[in-house]
Amino acid sequence: MWNDEQYEAAVKADKWIEEYGLEVVRLSFPDQHGILRGKSIMAGDAAAAMRNGCSMTTTLLAKDTAHKTAFPVFTPGGGFGMAEMEGGGDFLMIADPTTFRVLPWAPHTGWVLCDIYFPNGKPVPFSTRHLYRRALHQLAEAGFIYMAGLEVEFHVFKLDDARLKPSDATWPGEPPEVSLVSQGYQYLTETRLDQMEPILETVRRDGGCIIEFPVKWDSPAVSEPVQPSKRQPPHRNQSIFSAGNIKNKENKNGTRNCEVV
Numbered sequence: 001m002w003n004d005e006q007y008e009a010a011v012k013a014d015k016w017i018e019e020y021g022l023e024v025v026r027l028s029f030p031d032q033h034g035i036l037r038g039k040s041i042m043a044g045d046a047a048a049a050m051r052n053g054c055s056m057t058t059t060l061l062a063k064d065t066a067h068k069t070a071f072p073v074f075t076p077g078g079g080f081g082m083a084e085m086e087g088g089g090d091f092l093m094i095a096d097p098t099t100f101r102v103l104p105w106a107p108h109t110g111w112v113l114c115d116i117y118f119p120n121g122k123p124v125p126f127s128t129r130h131l132y133r134r135a136l137h138q139l140a141e142a143g144f145i146y147m148a149g150l151e152v153e154f155h156v157f158k159l160d161d162a163r164l165k166p167s168d169a170t171w172p173g174e175p176p177e178v179s180l181v182s183q184g185y186q187y188l189t190e191t192r193l194d195q196m197e198p199i200l201e202t203v204r205r206d207g208g209c210i211i212e213f214p215v216k217w218d219s220p221a222v223s224e225p226v227q228p229s230k231r232q233p234p235h236r237n238q239s240i241f242s243a244g245n246i247k248n249k250e251n252k253n254g255t256r257n258c259e260v261v
Contacts (some may be wrong), residue, residue: 001094001117009097010050017043017110020102025110027054027093030128030239033065038093038114050095050112059088061124066172082125084118091124092117113239149228156181156199 002010017025025046028038037060041049062071062079071079078085093114100112116124123130139146157178168174182195193200 001115002097006097009100010047010095013050013097013100013110013112014047016100016102017046020110021108022046022102022110023108025049025112026103027095027112027114028239029056029093029114029116031060031063032126032128033063034128034239035065036239040109043110046110050097053092053094053117054114055090055092056116057088058085058091061085061091061126068171084120084122090119092119096129147228156196 016022022043024040024042026038026040027049028036031037037056039054039056041054058078059069059073062069062073062085064070071085073079073085073088076086077083078087084091093116095112095114097112100110103109103111113129115129116127118124136146158181159176160179161177163174163176181199182192
């Protein structure tokens with residue numbers, strides 16, 4: 001299923017795993033909601049997992065954003081009218097080694113995006129990466145290329161109570177208790193930017209193609225435009241940004257991203 005570029009990238013990924021002393025590699029795919037799901041593979045098994053695929057349960061494709069199964073998967077057709085979706089069977093994550101990178105916010109961890117297929121080799125029809133690739137192919141046939149950037153708007157709050165008591169193990173979990181990191185309601189002022197600088201600094205250092213950091217009107221909203229690109233697809237930028245630059249790195253500063261608009 002790989003092309004020549006992906007085979008070459010896989011060889012480079014193998015070298016990076018050894019050179020950087022990685023211990024695990026995360027194989028992830030974006031579901032229909034843009035949520036990254038996957039498995040962490042021990043580094044010694046990562047090369048085989050990237051080449052042979054990694055199995056996952058199809059119930060992951062039937063979740064809503066509260067992580068509840070929203071379709072009757074144990075009925076004929078699994079709620080999708082597809083035999084492949086019946087009974088909580090398996091599908092495969094096939095790594096795209098051109099997306100491999102070492103995560104700066106997770107020590108000794110590699111990360112790679114995957115395409116998803118049923119065991120019979122058929123692409124999962126509602127896979128967001130397959131849909132995106134199909135749209136690009138149709139665009140190319142019409143004589144166009146697609147160039148796009150992102151503008152991610154989000155709110156950052158100070159995490160006061162993560163609600164990690166056993167009684168909080170509900171489904172879905174209760175939202176955390178948070179407080180503001182700036183008062184807000186002073187549109188694009190340096191004063192508010194200075195207040196949020198310690199947080200934004202951690203994002204900026206590994207932000208890749210981020211080109212500006214305007215602090216918006218309502219507290220504590222931030223907008224982060226990303227440099228337009230046709231070489232690195234916008235969905236890949238979004239996956240990397242939401243996976244680490246917001247959630248993980250800001251948590252290290254006692255904050256938590258509570259909303260991405």
